[in-house]
Amino acid sequence: MELFACTHCASALTRPVSQVRFPPYARHQVGNGLRLSDLMDAGTYAVDPEPSGPPWRSWEDLAEGEAEARGYYAPVPHHLSDGPPGRTVLAPADVTGTTLIPGSAAGYCCGITGQDGPNLACARCGHPVGAREDDCSLWQAVWLEPAAVRRVPAGPRPPVADxxxxxxxxxxxxxxxxxxxxxxxxxxxxxxxxxxxxxxxxxxxxxxxxxxxxxxxxxxxxxxxxxxxxxxxxxxxxxxxxxxxxxxxxxxxxxxxxxxxxxxxxxxxxxxxxxxxxxxxxxxxxxxxxxxxxxxxxxxxxxxxxxxxxxxxxxxxxxxxxxxxxxxxxxxxxxxxxxxxxxxxxxxxx
Known part of the structure; x- marks a missing residue:
């Protein structure tokens, strides 16, 4: 088990959680105007192995062989991220010690998103640590930035179920x-x-x-x-x-x-x-x-x-x-x- 702490002041930002598979559909919206459920089960977290966030590059901008190096073997219509890899995603119920950043809770009709960058800050020191997302068509989740948090051991992993x-x-x-x-x-x-x-x-x-x-x-x-x-x-x-x-x-x-x-x-x-x-x-x-x-x-x-x-x-x-x-x-x-x-x-x- 691990918990995530603020890299700036070491305050705990989550409850103890255990790592599971990263959902391959985590970045995909579902439907239009739908309020989705939590992406992650309570007590679990996953790490996105791929880059996320800006800057963005189109398929045409990639050099020969670069697409396959990034795990793509056929063209895709969307832009590819050149941001940092390793964002952590958790259920909102497992996040604690954070507060919304005033003026950064961008969204549409039903909630907020992290499209403009972090909207959550450490409640103790005020440093941005991640983003809460719960707008329509988006999975309800909290995404923690890799440079803003660190993993801290918090006990043995749960035994593997039979x-x-x-x-x-x-x-x-x-x-x-x-x-x-x-x-x-x-x-x-x-x-x-x-x-x-x-x-x-x-x-x-x-x-x-x-x-x-x-x-x-x-x-x-x-x-x-x-x-x-x-x-x-x-x-x-x-x-x-x-x-x-x-x-x-x-x-x-x-x-x-x-x-x-x-x-x-x-x-x-x-x-x-x-x-x-x-x-x-x-x-x-x-x-x-x-x-x-x-x-x-x-x-x-x-x-x-x-x-x-x-x-x-x-x-x-x-x-x-x-x-x-x-x-x-x-x-x-x-x-x-x-x-x-x-x-x-x-x-x-x-």
Whole structure:
């Protein structure tokens, strides 16, 4: 465990937190006019390995070989940052000892952003340390500047949870709401996994062994691979409590460990496609209850306190900007089938 302290006066700026994977969709906006949830779970933080903030450079300004050195293998329409790497992102609830900088809380209609630079200062010494963001279409988060803070040991890391315990843990926010739609973070996680499926399929048609996985991925995968060719690749849903069957698949959707970021291990001849644990758990072991026929209408208090389980009818928002950006960052985009998926564009509910 670590906490972050001000480099100028050493005051604590956060509660003890533990490091987890940096969400690849952290810098992507979602929708228009939407109030998003927290990007990070309470008690966790992540470090952005890439540059962020000004100055900015367009794709045309990059010298030969510079794009690949920065992890891009296909053109992107947005400008690339030449700012410092290593910004830290946390849930707002884990930040303490800070205060808003007067006149620096820029934003639009629903909240504030860090578009004009830091809007948070150390409450003790007044030095700028980071930015709070909670405007519409932005993830609610606090971003700490790498030069303004330092990590301080704050106790041992939490023990790595066993896969069995993770499968049975239902304490987190359900990934699907009462309307049957996946929440914003789950949609972006599903979009991230879709990119891995596109790369793993490499133009071959994919047949899902699991009906729920087919509902989530099949339509979008066929959109990004319209001219599939070659032998069908079977894709199973594998993980703790869902072992291999007699029919050996070529691909497997497996859970990603939330602490180690490692996927559930698969046999060498099965290509693992990591999936967010909460999404995988909802597909593998959905908590559904059969409907019971009753006469008349349910009393309002029963309908309120014991609603039906949410349906799983898809309801995934596939963000084409995120998918295109992640494909551009994959060396596989040089292959014809993956390049065709990179050129395809779509954004909407499927």
């Amino acid at each position: 896969w069995t315990d993770l499968v049975h843990d239902r304490s987190d926010v359900p990934p699907v709401g009462a309307d049957g739609r996946w929440n914003d973070r789950s949609c972006q996680e599903i979009g991230t996994t879709l990119v891995d499926l596109i790369v793993a399929a490499d133009g071959s048609p994919v047949a899902f062994d699991h009906a729920g996985a087919a509902t989530v991925f099949d339509h979008a995968l066929r959109h990004y691979q319209p001219g599939t060719d070659g032998p069908v690749k079977r894709c199973a849903l594998l993980g703790p409590g869902r072992p291999l069957t007699a029919r050996h698949p070529e691909l497997a959707l497996v859970p990603r460990h939330p602490q180690t970021d490692l996927p559930w291990p698969t046999p060498p001849d099965v290509t693992a496609v990591p999936l967010d644990l909460a999404v995988w758990r909802h597909l593998a072991f959905p908590h559904t209850r059969p409907a019971v026929r009753v006469r008349g209408a349910l009393r309002a208090e029963i309908d309120r306190d014991d609603p039906l389980s949410p349906g799983r009818r898809g309801g995934v928002w596939f963000d084409s900007w995120l998918i295109r950006d992640l494909l551009a960052r994959s060396p596989a985009v040089r292959r014809p089938a993956v390049r065709a998926a990179y050129r395809a564009g779509y954004a909407g509910w499927l």
